[in-house]
Amino acid sequence: MEGLTASYIFDHLAPKFIEDNPGFPCRVNAVVSIDILGEGGGSWTFDLTDNPRVYRGLADDAKCTLTVSASDFYALLAGGSLSDCLEAFKQKRINFRGHLPTALRLERLLVSLAKDPAIAEHSRI
């Protein structure tokens, strides 16, 4: 995971994407948390409601909470494909609580993050 940290993704890239794409939170219009397990992991929440922001920790009021291992998380992020994420779910590599379709609304963010040079580079490691 050298060169790529969860903090870089959630504290830098994701907030920037939200800032650059003001229409995105309206499309999601929900709170989604993600719990990344293992080394290089952590918990983050996308609050994409009235005051869009990304913060550390899980939210009690999340419409959906995803759980994934760090290694799967980075691989799926680099792939940037919603279909691959659903495939991972079928294989029990992703789990969820709440309303799964809401989490799928993050697709645009996923596709955009996959294009970041550090993430793309990571996928070649």
Added chain:
Amino acid sequence: METEARALEGTRPVDDPAVEEKISFDKQAIPTHYDLPPAFFASFLGPWMAYSCAYFVDEDGSLERAEEDKLLLTAKKLRLKEDDCILDVGCGWGSFIFFAAEKYGCRAVGTTLSEEQARLVNTLAAERGLSDRIRADVLHVYEMDYPDASFDKIVTIGAIEHMEDLGRVFARCSALLRDDGLFLVHGMTQPWRSREETLAGIRTESDDLLEEHFGVGHWHSLWEVIEALEKNDFEVLDHENITNHYKLTVERWLERLIDGEEKIVGEITPEEKYREFIAFFASYIFSFEMNNTLCNQILCRKIKRGELRPNLPLTREHMILHSKEA
């Protein structure tokens, strides 16, 4: 039933080796989905076992109510009458044919590609003393060889998504329907922009989704459906966009699957299949939310140019769900 005289008078429906090949492909691919144990589908569908869009009068409505309301709405649009003989193309586990027979006293034939579904329908019909009114045949839509003009009404609900050549499908339906008969097409379409990509060879998420889950998927655009109808002597009497109803329907199916996990996994289906359906329903809902998938009910009438036009209802009142008119 009269329609048991199958193939005696019917025009030979298939004459092309490429079509024969497609038929064999569909016959093998479609049942991979529908031949799963009925108990699995029963674990998330409503009591009528309708595997298609229900009709919600409010966002919080129950699946049970919405499922029955869809059947009622469909019956109203078709102006079902006791002596009607109905064909349901792609009948599933028989929701509409049972509804038509039990609530209106109609006779009804359903077709499906799934042996499991046909067996269940025919067994239930026998158990309920309805064998003289209801029958399911395992028959590809291109091969429907009932006598011409043997049906008063035809319906197809949630099945055109599996059918590639709608011109061929509607030509068969047109031949089997009596003049002036009503035909209701209920099915999903994709917006033209997505369809255009599919036709240009670019796979869309919707294409992948359908094909992966059902084995066969063909999502047309609404105007293509209407074009194929008009080219086969149907006039469109009414179109209702029911996309949001389908999103709510799949939400209910998903809730039931999730709530029933403990019982379903292991007892009814392996976890892998269970998860496949969860993923499928989640992406289905997402696809409705993002305007990648639409759902429609199109009511048509078979017309003949030069024939005197009958009186038809002047308003939509008769097809409003809980209106007093029949």
